[in-house]
Amino acid sequence: MMNINRTKLNWLLVALVPFVILSCDDKDDKTAQVETHSTITIENVLDSRPLVESGRFQxxxxxxxxxxxxxxxxxxxxxxxxxxxxxxxxxxxxxxxxxxxxxxxxxxxxxxxxxxxxxxxxxxxxxxxxxxxxxxxxxxxxxxxxxxxxxxxxxxxxxxxxxxxxxxxxxxxxxxxxxxxxxxxxxxxxxxxxxxxxxxxxxxxxxxxxxxxxxxxxxxxxxxxxxxxxxxxxxxxxxxxxNSVLGAFISGQTGIFTPLSPVLVVVYNGIDNPVFKTGEKDRGNGLKELAQKGDASVLAAYLKTVQGVKQVYVLPAATTTVLLPKVGAQAGGSVSQDLTVKQGDRIAIATMYGFSNDWFFASKDNGVDAMQRGDISSSVALFDDGTALNQFPGAGITQFNLAGTPLTESNIINEVPNPNAFTTLPSISNIIKVTLQ
Incomplete structure (x- = not known):
C-alpha cells in the first residue's frame, strides 16, 4: 500500500511541475511588464573660456x-x-x-x-x-x-x-x-x-x-x-x-566654449541604437541636420516611425534653447524629461557640439539600460558625423552656428580623438553630464 501511495505521489509531483514552472514564468512576465517612472537630466557642465586661441611669439x-x-x-x-x-x-x-x-x-x-x-x-x-x-x-x-x-x-x-x-x-x-x-x-x-x-x-x-x-x-x-x-x-x-606673465594669463583664459543643441532623447526596446552606428556613414535620416545645425526635428520625426522606438523627445533649454556652458559663476544649461519605462527598455541621447562642423555627443553602442540610475555620463562620447569638413572648433568659417555653410564630405561616423588635429578637449564628463533618477 505504501509503495502504491508513493508511486502515486511521485506521479502527482511530476504532473505538477509544468504548472509550477508556468506559474513562475507568468509571475516573472508580469513583473517585467511593470512600468516605472524615471527622469533623465542632461547638463552642459563645461567650465568655459572666452578665448578660442592664444599664444606667445618671438x-x-x-x-x-x-x-x-x-x-x-x-x-x-x-x-x-x-x-x-x-x-x-x-x-x-x-x-x-x-x-x-x-x-x-x-x-x-x-x-x-x-x-x-x-x-x-x-x-x-x-x-x-x-x-x-x-x-x-x-x-x-x-x-x-x-x-x-x-x-x-x-x-x-x-x-x-x-x-x-x-x-x-x-x-x-x-x-x-x-x-x-x-x-x-x-x-x-x-x-x-x-x-x-x-x-x-x-x-x-x-x-x-x-x-x-x-x-x-x-x-x-x-x-x-x-x-x-x-x-x-x-x-x-x-x-x-x-611676455611670460601676460602669456600665462591668456593661456588660462583660452580653452573650450560651446553650447549644446536641444537634446534628442529616445526610448526603445528590442532593437539596436536607432540613432546611428559607428563605422557606418550617416544614414540620411536626420542625424546630419542635428550634427551640423543642431536641428533634431528631422531625426525625431524619423525615429517616431521606427518599430521598437517607444518615446522620442527633443529638449530645448528654457529661454536660450541651446544649453550654454558655465560662464564664471553662472551655471550651465540643463534640461530634464520624465520617462515611463519598463524592464528591457534602453535610452539613447544625441546633441550637437555647437561650435563644430558636424560633431555630436551621443550614447555609445546600444545606449543604456533604462532601469539604470545615477550618473550615466560615461555612456556618452563625442562623434564626427563625417558629413562636413572639420575646422578648428569655434573658429571655422563654414561652421553653421558661426554663420557659415558646411563644406560637404562623405566619411564614416567615428569617435573624435582627443587630442585631435585642432585642440585638446576636456574629458567628456567635464562637458556633458547625464543622469537618470
Whole structure:
C-alpha cells in the first residue's frame, strides 16, 4: 500500500511541475511588464573660456628680439566676426607697445571673404601709463621713472605725453595677412622701423582670439583696454619685453566654449541604437541636420516611425534653447524629461557640439539600460558625423552656428580623438553630464 501511495505521489509531483514552472514564468512576465517612472537630466557642465586661441611669439633666431629688417609669424584659425589681437614692446622706450586697436585685426570682409595683404593701418602705438617717457632710442634707461599716479592706457599718435615725437605705427611695424584656406591664416609681423626716425627692436609678444557667440565677441579686449589701467602682466611686456606673465594669463583664459543643441532623447526596446552606428556613414535620416545645425526635428520625426522606438523627445533649454556652458559663476544649461519605462527598455541621447562642423555627443553602442540610475555620463562620447569638413572648433568659417555653410564630405561616423588635429578637449564628463533618477 505504501509503495502504491508513493508511486502515486511521485506521479502527482511530476504532473505538477509544468504548472509550477508556468506559474513562475507568468509571475516573472508580469513583473517585467511593470512600468516605472524615471527622469533623465542632461547638463552642459563645461567650465568655459572666452578665448578660442592664444599664444606667445618671438624671433626664432639667436635672439628672441625682432630687430629692424626681421620678422616673425603667427598661425591661427578664425571665423567671421573674430579678430586677432597682439602686443609687443617698442623696445627702445620706457613702456610703449604696439597692438591693433580692439578688438583686433579684422580678418574677414562683411560678406565672409578672407582679408589678405597689408593690414598695418590697423596697428597703433600705445602708452602703458606706468613710466615717464624718455626720448625714444637706444639710450633709454630701464625701467625708468615711475609715473606718480598710474595712468590709463592711451594711444601715442605722433607725440607722447612728454612731447617726444614718433613716426606712424604703421610705418614702424608692417603686418601682413595670408589666408591658407579652411579658416587658417598666417600673420607676419615685420620690423620696418629701421627706415624711420624711430628705429627700435620689438620684444617677444602675445596674441589672442576671442570666441564669438550670437555675433558678439566674448572678450573684445583680451590684452588691454584703452582708457583703463594696464592689467594681467601687460606691464611686463611694455616695460621689459617679458611676455611670460601676460602669456600665462591668456593661456588660462583660452580653452573650450560651446553650447549644446536641444537634446534628442529616445526610448526603445528590442532593437539596436536607432540613432546611428559607428563605422557606418550617416544614414540620411536626420542625424546630419542635428550634427551640423543642431536641428533634431528631422531625426525625431524619423525615429517616431521606427518599430521598437517607444518615446522620442527633443529638449530645448528654457529661454536660450541651446544649453550654454558655465560662464564664471553662472551655471550651465540643463534640461530634464520624465520617462515611463519598463524592464528591457534602453535610452539613447544625441546633441550637437555647437561650435563644430558636424560633431555630436551621443550614447555609445546600444545606449543604456533604462532601469539604470545615477550618473550615466560615461555612456556618452563625442562623434564626427563625417558629413562636413572639420575646422578648428569655434573658429571655422563654414561652421553653421558661426554663420557659415558646411563644406560637404562623405566619411564614416567615428569617435573624435582627443587630442585631435585642432585642440585638446576636456574629458567628456567635464562637458556633458547625464543622469537618470
Amino acid at each position: 624671433n626664432s633666431g639667436a635672439s628672441p628680439v625682432v630687430m629692424p629688417g626681421e620678422s616673425v609669424s603667427i598661425e591661427f584659425s578664425a571665423a567671421k566676426g573674430q579678430a586677432l589681437s597682439f602686443a609687443t614692446m617698442y623696445g627702445w622706450s620706457n613702456d610703449l607697445f604696439f597692438a591693433p586697436e580692439n578688438p583686433g585685426i579684422k580678418l574677414y570682409m562683411d560678406n565672409g571673404t578672407p582679408i589678405e595683404g597689408d593690414v598695418s593701418v590697423q596697428i597703433k602705438l600705445w602708452d602703458n601709463g606706468t613710466r615717464i617717457n624718455q626720448v625714444p632710442g637706444a639710450g633709454v634707461s630701464h625701467p625708468g621713472v615711475s609715473e606718480t599716479t598710474l595712468q590709463n592706457i592711451s594711444e601715442v599718435s605722433s607725440v607722447d605725453a612728454q612731447g617726444n615725437k614718433y613716426a606712424q605705427a604703421s610705418a614702424m611695424i608692417k603686418t601682413t595677412l595670408l589666408y591658407q584656406g579652411n579658416s587658417k591664416f598666417t600673420l607676419t609681423i615685420e620690423n620696418t622701423s629701421g627706415g624711420t626716425s624711430n628705429p627700435t627692436p620689438f620684444s617677444p609678444g602675445v596674441w589672442a582670439i576671442s570666441y564669438v557667440a550670437a555675433g558678439t565677441l566674448l572678450n573684445p579686449n583680451p590684452l588691454y583696454e584703452k582708457g583703463k589701467p594696464t592689467a594681467n602682466g601687460l606691464t611686463n611686456i611694455a616695460e621689459m619685453g617679458d
